[in-house]
Amino acid sequence: MKIYADNAATTKMSKTAIAAMMPYMEEYFGNPSSLYTAGQKAKEAIESARATVAELIGADPREIVFTSGGSESDNQAILSAAALGRAAGKRHIVSDGIEHHAVLHTLKKLEREGFEVTYLPVHENGIVRPEELENALREDTCLVSVMYANNEIGTVQPICEIGARCRQRGILFHTDAVQAVGHIPINVAKDHVDLLSASAHKFHGPKGVGFLYARRGVKLSNLIEGGAQERGKRAGTENVPGIVAMSAAMREAVEKMDENAQKLITLRDYLIAGLSEIPHSALNGDAARRLPSNVNFCFEGIEGESLLLLLDDLGIAASSGSACTSGSLDPSHVLLAIGRVHDVAHGSLRLSLGEDTTREEVDYIVESVKNVVEKLRSFSPVWRDLTAGKTKFYL
Numbered sequence: 001m002k003i004y005a006d007n008a009a010t011t012k013m014s015k016t017a018i019a020a021m022m023p024y025m026e027e028y029f030g031n032p033s034s035l036y037t038a039g040q041k042a043k044e045a046i047e048s049a050r051a052t053v054a055e056l057i058g059a060d061p062r063e064i065v066f067t068s069g070g071s072e073s074d075n076q077a078i079l080s081a082a083a084l085g086r087a088a089g090k091r092h093i094v095s096d097g098i099e100h101h102a103v104l105h106t107l108k109k110l111e112r113e114g115f116e117v118t119y120l121p122v123h124e125n126g127i128v129r130p131e132e133l134e135n136a137l138r139e140d141t142c143l144v145s146v147m148y149a150n151n152e153i154g155t156v157q158p159i160c161e162i163g164a165r166c167r168q169r170g171i172l173f174h175t176d177a178v179q180a181v182g183h184i185p186i187n188v189a190k191d192h193v194d195l196l197s198a199s200a201h202k203f204h205g206p207k208g209v210g211f212l213y214a215r216r217g218v219k220l221s222n223l224i225e226g227g228a229q230e231r232g233k234r235a236g237t238e239n240v241p242g243i244v245a246m247s248a249a250m251r252e253a254v255e256k257m258d259e260n261a262q263k264l265i266t267l268r269d270y271l272i273a274g275l276s277e278i279p280h281s282a283l284n285g286d287a288a289r290r291l292p293s294n295v296n297f298c299f300e301g302i303e304g305e306s307l308l309l310l311l312d313d314l315g316i317a318a319s320s321g322s323a324c325t326s327g328s329l330d331p332s333h334v335l336l337a338i339g340r341v342h343d344v345a346h347g348s349l350r351l352s353l354g355e356d357t358t359r360e361e362v363d364y365i366v367e368s369v370k371n372v373v374e375k376l377r378s379f380s381p382v383w384r385d386l387t388a389g390k391t392k393f394y395l
C-alpha cells in the first residue's frame, strides 16, 4: 500500500486546477502587462482569479495581493503592520508560541529592531484564550498575529473573538490562515481580520503561489520592489498559471468543504480512537477544536524520526514534529508550547488526511503504527528504564 498522510505539508494538485492552468502555459502565455491579446487574456484571467479568491473569503478583489505563498504573505503582512506601528510610535506586538516559522522568524527580526513581542500561552489544548489576549493588549500595541489553524497539531483558534477585540481597540489583526483556507469556513468581515495569509499548495493548488488579504485602508509595504504589478504592492511578472490554478482549486475546495469535512472528521476520530489504544500515548491538541484532517500523537519511549522511517518502509508518508532531519535536535516548538517535555515531544507523529483517504487506509495506518511503536520500544533503552521503573512515565 502507498498512503499519503502528510497533507498539512503539501497536497496533490487537483485535476481541476491542473486543467485550469494549462491554457495559460500553452496558449495565453503572454505577459499580463502587454497590450496584445495574449497578454490581455492573461490579465483578464488574473483579475477573474482575484474576484474568485476575494468572494470565497468575503473580501473585495482590491483587497487581494497575489504572492509566492504563505511565507511571503506572512512576511509582508507582519512587516507592513510593523512599519505602520513604527510610524505611529507603537512597537508592541502580540502573538503566540505555536506560530509557523514564517511568522516567528519575522517577529524575531522585529525584536532585534526594537519591537517588543508578547507571546500568549496556548495551554495544554493548544488554544489561545481571548481574555488573555485582552490583558496583553497595550496602548502601544500595533499588531496581533494569531494563526487560524495550527499546522502541526491542527488546533483552530477563536479567530472571531480575537478579531473583535482587536477591532474594538483599533489594533491590526493578522492571521496565518494557510492551514484553514479551503478546509474550514472563513469570512474576513465576520472574523474582523485585517490581514490574512494563504497558500495554494495546501488546498490542492500549485506550489509557489498564494495570496495576502489586506483590508482596504491597511497600507502594505513592499517586500519586492520593481514594476507596478499588483497595484504596486508586489513587483514581478505575475505567476499567471499558478494564480489561475489557485483560484480553481480554492473554488473546488470551498464548494466541497462541508462534504469533505464531514467525511474527514469521521475518519480522523476513527484514527484517533485506533491510535489511543497504544499504551503510553497521547493525542496532541484539543480533541474537538481541530482541523478535520489533523491527527497528532506522542508515543513515549520512541524517536519520531525512526517511527517515520519505518512507516515509510510500509508505504506510509507522514510527518514528525521534531526537526532532527534538518540537523537540529530540538523537538517541535509547538509540542513544547503545549507542555510536552523534550523526551515525549521527540516521539511525535503527525498524520494529516486528505479527501481521498479511505477507511481501509486508516485501518492499515493504525495497524502499522501499533507494530512499529512496539518494535521501536523493544529496542529502546529509554523504554527499558521506563518499564523497569527507573524513570517515570509522563503519558
Ligand SMILES: *Cc1c(COP(=O)(O)O)cnc(C)c1O
Binding pocket: 008, 009, 068, 069, 070, 071, 072, 074, 100, 102, 147, 149, 150, 151, 176, 177, 178, 179, 199, 200, 202, 208, 210
Ligand atoms: C505551509 C505553511 C506556511 C508556508 O507556506 P508556503 O506557501 O509553503 O510558504 C505558513 N504557515 C502555515 C501555517 C503553513 O502550514
